[in-house]
Amino acid sequence: MKLLIINGPNLNLLGKRETSIYGSVTFEAFLTQLHLKYPEDKITYFQSNCEGEIINQLHQQAKEVDGVVLNAGAYTHTSLAIADAIKAIDTPVVEVHISNVHKREQVRHHSFLSSVCCGVILGFGLDSYRLAIEALKGLKF
Secondary structure, three states: OEEEEEEEOOHHHHOOHHHHHHHOOOHHHHHHHHHOOOOOEEEEEEEEEOOHHHHHHHHHHHHOOOOEEEOHHHHHOOOOOHHHHHHHOOEEEEEEOOOOOOOOOOHHHHHHHHHHOEEEEEEEOOOOHHHHHHHHHHOOO
């Protein structure tokens, strides 16, 4: 399978930022583990702090991949534009969060993306990404 992982704002700081919530492993180190676990799959990665760049990746890359794992970060709770981009593509998208957002501030309890994604996985740390990959691999195309 060809899979795309997209991380949104501030996720470039994983391993340094709020380690009590997000852990001490960088995403690059975790991505290396994913490549080792899924050598038969092509997993590409994109991170941006800019909403428009995330939308552009969804538009441009969706035709090239079998599935998208998306952690839109705080844009999850604010971006109708990213939700519209997901609705506009045929590629399945799994919404992912490292933390259990429902145990956090009230503003993080609502997602504009959940209703347009094929599934949501949250609260399992970085392993949420692996679970999303497993879910996408299990879908019938």
